[in-house]
Amino acid sequence: MQWSKIGLGAGQLGSDSLPDEQAAQLVLGAIDAGITLFDTARGYGRSEARLGQIVKGRRAQIALVTKVGYGVAGVADWTYDAVAQGVDEALRTLGTDYLDAALLHSCSEEILARHDCTQALLDxxxxxxxxxxxxxxxxxxxxxxxxxxxxxxxxxxVSLCDQRVLHEVLPQARERGVHVIAKRALANAPWRFARCPTGDYVEEYWWRWTTMKLQDLFGDLPPAVAALRFAAFAPGVSSVLVGTTRLDHLLLARDALSQGPLPSWQVEAVRARFVACDPGWWVGQI
Ligand SMILES: NC(=O)c1ccc[n+]([C@@H]2O[C@H](COP(=O)([O-])OP(=O)(O)OC[C@H]3O[C@@H](n4cnc5c(N)ncnc54)[C@H](OP(=O)(O)O)[C@@H]3O)[C@@H](O)[C@H]2O)c1
Known part of the structure; x- marks a missing residue:
């Protein structure tokens, strides 16, 4: 299965506040629009279960990526068994006999160094x-x-507001032939908020967006379109995720990518603005 350039970040699919009907319309609408990449995790509430239910009969048309390492009953997190059983549970929940990818979900450097979790994925x-x-x-x-x-x-x-990976990770990943999926590619759309929201995932990016005043560089181009074209065509990025509950937002994202990369002067200006404004702690946000 070819992974589409744009993928549905299925984090929001896990929320009980999203009605089943809207969840089904979102996922099936995405498949019908040629979006084949679906990114979920065992930590995203009902996301895996819902996705498995909705894509029954369409499995061959899509790529399923999930994340593991924790949350298996009776098993210590970040052990060989937590990863191995997490994969087996994901297969059952998603109703499939293979996954296109399973990722270790944000474990520490020390856990990676131990190698048991990686070995479980290899096995x-x-x-x-x-x-x-x-x-x-x-x-x-x-x-x-x-x-x-x-x-x-x-x-x-990878986004307008999270750029260190552009030079610290992406070139090396590209050289090694490692696929990179860009998450939070919209930087959680901070332009939606006139004031910094509280208790929302977007706060840090809101401050960065406000500090950089990037809208000056985009003119009439809607920020969502600029953000997606910036992230998706960053050298080394294979696919970008859009986390959304709305099919129209996903289709807007697909259409934005059909416009191709931003002009190189704009890309360079955005990158220069990030470097100039980074106070030294604008590190990658999980
Ligand atoms: N591995 C990890 O630790 C990790 C962490 C974070 C994310 N992820 C993955 O990456 C995916 C994306 O991350 P994310 O959802 O945090 O960030 P995101 O895609 O940058 O932003 C999602 C937010 O943007 C809004 N949005 C989407 N399209 C929009 C548009 N055209 N105009 C205005 N607002 C728009 C969505 O609201 P609407 O519902 O209204 O569209 C949602 O609130 C997740 O679903 C998940 O799959 C993984």
């Missing part, structure tokens, strides 16, 4: 349960994962 891949294996996370642990020769896929934040 599941050798058993035909996984097509690809990888790591999802940021900063030092992401860099360690990059140098763990056995990973096929890395998932990390």
């Amino acid at each position: 599941a891949k050798a058993a035909g349960k996984l097509r690809c294996i990888g790591y999802s996370g940021e900063n030092a642990a992401l860099k360690r994962a990059l140098h763990t020769a056995c990973f096929d896929v890395l998932e990390c934040s």
Whole structure:
């Protein structure tokens, strides 16, 4: 299965506040629109179960990526068994006999160094349960994962507001033939909020967005379109995720990518603005 350039980040699919009917319309509408990549995790509430239910009969048309390492009853988190059984449970929940990828879900550098969790992924891949294996996370642990020769896929934040990976990770991943899935590619759409929201995932990006005043560089281009074209065509990025509850937002994202990369002067200006404004702690956000 070819992974589409745009994928549905199925985090929001796990929420009880999303009605079943809207969840089904979102996923089936995405497949009908040619979106084949679906990114979930055992930690995303009802997401895996819902996805499994909705894609019954369409499995061959899509790529399923999930994340493991924790939350298996009676098993210590971040052990060989937690990963191995997490994969087996994901297969059952998603109603499939293979996953396109399973990723270690943001474990620390120390856990990666122990290698038992990675070995569990390798064994599941050798058993035909996984097509690809990888790591999802940021900063030092992401860099360690990059140098763990056995990973096929890395998932990390890449956006207007999260740019360090552009030079610290993506070139090396590209050189090694490692696929990179860009998460939070919209930077959680901080432009929606006139004031910094509280208790929302977007706060740190809101501050960065407000500090950089990037809208000046985009003119009439809607920020969501600029953000997606920036992240999706960053050299080394294979696919971008959009986390949404709305099919119209997903289709807007697909259409944005059909416009191709931003002009190179704009890309350079956005990158220069990030470097100029980074106070030294604008590191990757999980
Ligand atoms: N591995 C990890 O630790 C990890 C961490 C974070 C995320 N992820 C993955 O990455 C995916 C995406 O991350 P994310 O959802 O946090 O960030 P995101 O995709 O950057 O932003 C999602 C937010 O943007 C809004 N949005 C989407 N399209 C929009 C548009 N055209 N205009 C305005 N707002 C729009 C969505 O609201 P609406 O529902 O209204 O569209 C949602 O609130 C997740 O679903 C998950 O699969 C993984």
